[in-house]
Amino acid sequence: xxxxxxxxxxxxxxxxxxxxxxxxxxxxxxxxxxxxxxxxxxxxxxxxxxxxxxxxxxxxxxxxxxxxxxxxxxxx
Numbered sequence: 001x002x003x004x005x006x007x008x009x010x011x012x013x014x015x016x017x018x019x020x021x022x023x024x025x026x027x028x029x030x031x032x033x034x035x036x037x038x039x040x041x042x043x044x045x046x047x048x049x050x051x052x053x054x055x056x057x058x059x060x061x062x063x064x065x066x067x068x069x070x071x072x073x074x075x076x
Contacts, residue, residue, distance in 0.1 A: 003011075
C-alpha cells in the first residue's frame with residue numbers, strides 16, 4: 001500500500017535538509033558576489049578621488065601661474 005507516516009516524515013526531512021543546503025549555497029554565493037561588487041565600487045571611488053585631487057592640484061598650479069603672470073605684467 002502507501003508509505004507509512006514515518007517513511008513520509010523521513011522523506012520530508014531529507015527534502016528539507018537538501019533545501020536548507022541549497023539555500024545556504026545561494027546565500028553564500030550572493031554574499032560573495034555582493035562583496036565583489038562592493039570592492040569594485042570602492043576601487044572606482046578611489047580612482048575617481050585621485051582624479052579629482054589631481055584636477056584640483058592642476059587648477060591650483062594654473063591659478064598660481066596666472067597670478068604670477070598678472071603680477072609680472074602689471075609691474076612692467
